Amino acid sequence: MIFLDTNVLIYASDLESPFHRWSVETIVRHVAGDGAMINPVVLAEICLGDARPEVAADTIRSWGIEIVDLPVACTESCARAYNAFRAARKKTKGPAAPAMPLPDFFIGAHAEVLRIPVATADLGRYRGYFPNLKLLAPSNA
Numbered sequence: 033m034i035f036l037d038t039n040v041l042i043y044a045s046d047l048e049s050p051f052h053r054w055s056v057e058t059i060v061r062h063v064a065g066d067g068a069m070i071n072p073v074v075l076a077e078i079c080l081g082d083a084r085p086e087v088a089a090d091t092i093r094s095w096g097i098e099i100v101d102l103p104v105a106c107t108e109s110c111a112r113a114y115n116a117f118r119a120a121r122k123k124t125k126g127p128a129a130p131a132m133p134l135p136d137f138f139i140g141a142h143a144e145v146l147r148i149p150v151a152t153a154d155l156g157r158y159r160g161y162f163p164n165l166k167l168l169a170p171s172n173a
Contacts, residue, residue, distance in 0.1 A: 033067045035143040037152035038077040051153045054170040058151045063096035071102045073138040110141035113161035
């Protein structure tokens with residue numbers, strides 16, 4: 033099983049994306065193999081535009097991707113990683129981080145609890161705050 037970051041779904045739907053082919057191949061390979069999944073956080077990010085949640089969910093499921101609930105067990109991992117992120121922001125005098133964890137922290141924590149890799153073209157936060165998480169990324173990411 034692999035956890036698909038939001039950007040993988042977006043790139044798979046965008047023929048102009050430099051990561052389109054990689055995203056489609058990643059989805060197809062994992063759906064045909066051990067499976068691919070997202071959680072409600074990813075679905076919410078997909079629906080930030082004009083997409084209606086039920087239509088987006090049906091489309092994602094039609095690709096063979098599972099949508100699973102976010103378990104309470106990921107709370108500790110998410111909070112630990114996000115607190116480290118906020119402290120790093122404060123230390124470097126960067127802009128203040130929002131009080132609520134960003135989506136990548138919920139995604140990373142969920143994958144960490146399940147002990148499954150994340151497919152993403154955005155490695156930064158995952159590498160920095162979930163160092164034990166296995167990541168799958170395009171070679172040019």
